[in-house]
Amino acid sequence: MRAAYAIAADPDDPRSALRVGERPEPTPPDGWVTIEVRAASLNQHDLWSLRGVGLPADRLPMILGCDAAGVDPDGNEVVIYPVVADEADPRGLSLLSERHPGTLAERVAVPPESLVAKPAGLSFVDAACLPTAWLTAFHMLKTRGRVDEADAVLVQGAGGGVATAAVALALAMGKRVYATSRDPGKRERVAELGATAVEPGARLPERVDVVIESVGAPTFEHSMKCANPGARIVVCGATGGHLATVDLRRLFAMRLDVLGSTMGTRDDLEELLGLLVSTGVRPVVDSTYGFSAVGDAFARLESGDIFGKVVVDLLH
Known part of the structure; x- marks a missing residue:
């Protein structure tokens, strides 16, 4: 074969x-x-x-x-x-x-x-x-990030499989979504999906409840600064570097959760398929x-x- x-x-x-x-x-x-x-x-x-x-x-x-x-x-x-x-x-x-x-x-x-x-x-x-990138994004949002409790989501580094999936899924779940990319063309594509596209490090019009983080060192400080008190920063990768600097004062003062996440469960995959059917998102x-x-x-x-x-x- x-x-x-x-x-x-x-x-x-x-x-x-x-x-x-x-x-x-x-x-x-x-x-x-x-x-x-x-x-x-x-x-x-x-x-x-x-x-x-x-x-x-x-x-x-x-x-x-x-x-x-x-x-x-x-x-x-x-x-x-x-x-x-x-x-x-x-x-x-x-x-x-x-x-x-x-x-x-x-x-x-x-x-x-x-x-x-x-x-x-x-x-x-x-x-x-769906089984890797989209499942990873779904698990990050739904299970680790508790996005059902959130109003706004930040996705760092939109363009790759997981980040782009997170943008589309968070929008399908009815959230306000902000997404960063260094590439102007990718920011245009993000905006076409319905998210607010911003340059890396840019100030957001509001703080967010969930951050989807797969870039790592170049964006992690921005992720923390954009987080609401009690927000969840969910990390599934470090494509830009794994040695991020963490301001521990902000971490404890804002009661932030930094959560690792990998893949998702078979039940998550079934639920993800159901979401795509019910919303028409592809x-x-x-x-x-x-x-x-x-x-x-x-x-x-x-x-x-x-x-x-x-x-x-x-x-x-």
Whole structure:
């Protein structure tokens, strides 16, 4: 079967470690099922894997990809939840493409409990965007950030998958949303979604109750200054640097919660799908590629110019 896979680790040129070609058919562990993949989306996790982060040499070659939607052996359309219980991992879990082959292939083996029914009104391309970035954003907002108690949300660094998802989801939940980006073009796109776009570090017209933080050191001081008393600053990454300076006086005086967040639960994914159906909100797709152009899809992701998700459509 066709697949996109890592053959090595290259921290400086990750795409040099990528290959697209034939791989053996899945050999499911007992009780697992094989899914016919219809669409898959890329994440920064895939580039980190090619750099060797979390993917040691003894697991190579490894089919990449965490996110996908497809069809199960009974003909049901499904979305794949990519988190797998894993006693060998210190976290007690792993993502597809870390210990088990990933979703950037014509077929992938998964445990049946990882399957969630795809709503009929949601395309395979849209559904494939959800299991990592959109699920992470949803969990940050709903569970960690308690956005139901909030009126206003700040999203730092809109453009990437998680931040753009957070903008769209917070708006769908009826919140006032502010979003930063260094790129004027991305600020225009944010405004088109319905958020108030501002330059990094700019003063907001109000303090916010929830901050979605994936940039890290360059924006963290601004995140704290923009927070209401009792606000939640939810952190899922540090793309701009992980050694942020924290003013502890502001932290305790304003009673701020700084919360780490990673992915979300299978129940979160089901709830996210329901939200998209009820509101009509759809994932922001930066670009879609056929499987023969997977290399171009990775180049697009690595460029940093994306706004939304990069998707591989296996039907084209």
